[in-house]
Amino acid sequence: MSTTLPWGRRYLMCPPRHFGVLYEINPWMRTEVTVDSDTAFAQWERLVDALQAAGAQVEIMPSQPGLPDLVFTANAGIVDATPDGSGRPGRFVPSHFRHPERQPETAVDIDWFARRGWKIERLPDQLDHEGAGDALPFTPEGGRTVLVSGYSFRSDAAAATALSQLLGIPVRLVQLVDPRLYHLDLTFCPLDGRRAIVAPSGWDRYGRKVIEALVPEPLVLTEEEALSFCANSVVVGRTVVMPATPVRVGRQLEAWGFEVVECRVDEFLKAGGGCRCLTLALDVRLSPEPAGER
Amino acid sequence: MATETIEVTGHILDSLLLPKILDTILEAGCDYEILDVSIGKTNVDPSRAVIAVTGDDEVLGPVLDDLQVHGANRTVQPDATLVPAERDGVLPAGFYSTTNLPGEVRVGGRWLPIENPEMDCGLVVRGDRAVTVPMHRVKAGDMVVVGSDGVRVAAPSKPRDTQVFEFMGSEVSSEKPKGLLVARVADRLRAARERGGKILVVAGPAVVHTGGGPELARMVEAGWVDVLFAGNGFATHDIESNVLGTSLGVSVEEGTPTEGGHANHLRVVNEVRRHGSIAAAVEAGYVTGGVMRALVEKGVPFVLAGSIRDDGPLPDVITDTVAAADAMREHLAGVQVALMLASTLHAIATGNCLPAGVETFCVDINQAVVTKLADRGSHQALGIVTDVGLFIRELADELMGQP
Known part of the structure; x- marks a missing residue:
């Protein structure tokens, strides 16, 4: 049994009071498709319950009219909860959204974190990066945390350099090539210090090699499995909360000792988001901990 | 044929970005020369590569646009600043002081070779020619390069043998x-x-x-x-x-x-x-x-x-x-x-x-x-x-x- 993920016990979520498909910025969105608000709300609450049942805490950010995608908190930014001795909860690097439709979310996200004492660190203005949607940490057993950052559809490759300098950690870039898998978190889900769910069909050949070198035991999804959004799962210790569970994938996870909890979020899939997209882990520690903190 | 210089920084080795960029250049039928590379000492330090890309004019533009997606940007190459000499034998303040290495000056978006490399001179542009001129031979009205923008000097080359x-x-x-x-x-x-x-x-x-x-x-x-x-x-x-x-x-x-x-x-x-x-x-x-x-x-x-x-x-x-x-x-x-x-x-x-x-x-x-x-x-x-x-x-x- 491998060590569990060192993060994933505290999440920020936003209720879908103002959620809907009001514009089209990815191939899944169709404005003519209506979202059933009650169903969406019920699915979202079930996800909250599932995460809490798995042992995670959930914090709530109020929804805002006119910002339907605020519900996808994974895209708010990048969180680093490494203690820095200042007494602050950590650092928050807010996203720079590529699409103007989502850009107003940033002010709301900054406000939420700033009010709670997080140190806000900004990327250079001209660089796009969509937060934890395009950047997930992987901490190899006995190794140093690496931030894996996807680019092309929503984030700039050059933002990785800026992130690395800002956060002081290595960042590995993976180019995303399938517009249906437009964020990294649709193709990559770290499970523990050895394993991750990976969807190489979403990456170019260099990106595949980068992940191959990083993850010793990948659970490799077929293209079809990847398009079920099963990589867009939330891992809480040994529990994996998934929007869909292809049989083969579920069996493999169980064989590795994970408990699989399927949590349908179909209303959100209409906007191209699954379980992971609806959550932002608040307990990610990216920096090597200062001596004495261990 | 044209040459443009691009620069890419970050974890370009671990992310296989450098090989990807070089492959992209070659696959497009262009050629490259790595002008400068500095490798980060730890896996947090960024590495940096400066690459000259050479290719046909119609191919080069699209390739550079492709490379921009991977974070490789054209290095900003402004034209050289030219200031007329006010008096015979006097260079404008802030004049570019030459080296004895071969080099080029960018004027109107074109790189002009420095015809007669000589150290400690001024650099004068006359039409489409760039020449080193010792201070005392500068004439009033000569267009003299000021500052170091738009001047590039080749690294000392090794003798062939x-x-x-x-x-x-x-x-x-x-x-x-x-x-x-x-x-x-x-x-x-x-x-x-x-x-x-x-x-x-x-x-x-x-x-x-x-x-x-x-x-x-x-x-x-x-x-x-x-x-x-x-x-x-x-x-x-x-x-x-x-x-x-x-x-x-x-x-x-x-x-x-x-x-x-x-x-x-x-x-x-x-x-x-x-x-x-x-x-x-x-x-x-x-x-x-x-x-x-x-x-x-x-x-x-x-x-x-x-x-x-x-x-x-x-x-x-x-x-x-x-x-x-x-x-x-x-x-x-x-x-x-x-x-x-x-x-x-x-x-x-x-x-x-x-x-x-x-x-x-x-x-x-x-x-x-x-x-x-x-x-x-x-x-x-x-x-x-x-x-x-x-x-x-x-x-x-x-x-x-x-x-």
Whole structure:
């Protein structure tokens, strides 16, 4: 049994009071498709319950009219909860959204974190990066945390350099090539210090090699499995909360000792988001901990 | 064909970004040259690569757009800032001070090669030509490059011949087998000759004092010298040794001082002045041998630059130092090898005018001369610490066989 993920016990979520498909910025969105608000709300609450049942805490950010995608908190930014001795909860690097439709979310996200004492660190203005949607940490057993950052559809490759300098950690870039898998978190889900769910069909050949070198035991999804959004799962210790569970994938996870909890979020899939997209882990520690903190 | 420079920073190795960028360039049918790479020391430190991409105009643009997706951006290359010189002989404030390396200036989006690399000059753009101009030769209205924007200088290139490069690798070689060094210098002279390059000799009076004069004259006669720079001393002692058999009054044959010899060189200078020029003195039969006579007879140009402590001087000596330096510049085009023979001040003065691409050998018994030459910016110079008379004899034998 491998060590569990060192993060994933505290999440920020936003209720879908103002959620809907009001514009089209990815191939899944169709404005003519209506979202059933009650169903969406019920699915979202079930996800909250599932995460809490798995042992995670959930914090709530109020929804805002006119910002339907605020519900996808994974895209708010990048969180680093490494203690820095200042007494602050950590650092928050807010996203720079590529699409103007989502850009107003940033002010709301900054406000939420700033009010709670997080140190806000900004990327250079001209660089796009969509937060934890395009950047997930992987901490190899006995190794140093690496931030894996996807680019092309929503984030700039050059933002990785800026992130690395800002956060002081290595960042590995993976180019995303399938517009249906437009964020990294649709193709990559770290499970523990050895394993991750990976969807190489979403990456170019260099990106595949980068992940191959990083993850010793990948659970490799077929293209079809990847398009079920099963990589867009939330891992809480040994529990994996998934929007869909292809049989083969579920069996493999169980064989590795994970408990699989399927949590349908179909209303959100209409906007191209699954379980992971609806959550932002608040307990990610990216920096090597200062001596004495261990 | 066009060339653009791109820069990419970050974890370009771990993320396989660098190979991806290079592959993208090649797959598009373009070519690349990595101009600079710095690798981060730890896996957090960013690495950085500067890459020149060359390709057909219609392909290059799209490739660069592709590369931008991977975070590789065109390095910002503004045009050079040009400011007209207000007065003759005065460069605008903030003028770009040149190096002796080959380089280019960007004007109107085009890179113009610097035609005559010379260190410590201004850079003047005339139409589609870029030339180095010494301060005193700048004319009012000349468009002078100010600041370093839009100027790029090539890194010093390695000589093609690796063996020579190895031996050029150590700047000063006082502890290398001299015979080997002499043979290799001879090889470089032959190679320059085959390429049609000119050989420049800068000679100090010690060439004559150490008995190297006849050997150098033999090299001139055999066509191994295309131009010679020296001062009043070298020419005077060369003529003295041939007319009176002494160098600074000391018998070249016997090594003993001759009676009244201290004035020998003055008498010689006086006689040449009576003839009006060295060439006239040769023609009149006053100078019967030596390097200066060989130069005159072979029609090989020479420049004698004066200095404040010259006796006489000889009528050919240019006493205006600025005019002398200009006269030296006139002869530098096409020079591929420079032999600096036991001359400190003339060697440094010449080194200052030479492009870095000229293979330069500095022969002196004093290591400090060689070091000084390199310290003044002539990094291409290889120093050979030895007695110059012996060196010339061996070099002449190497080139022409023993007489």
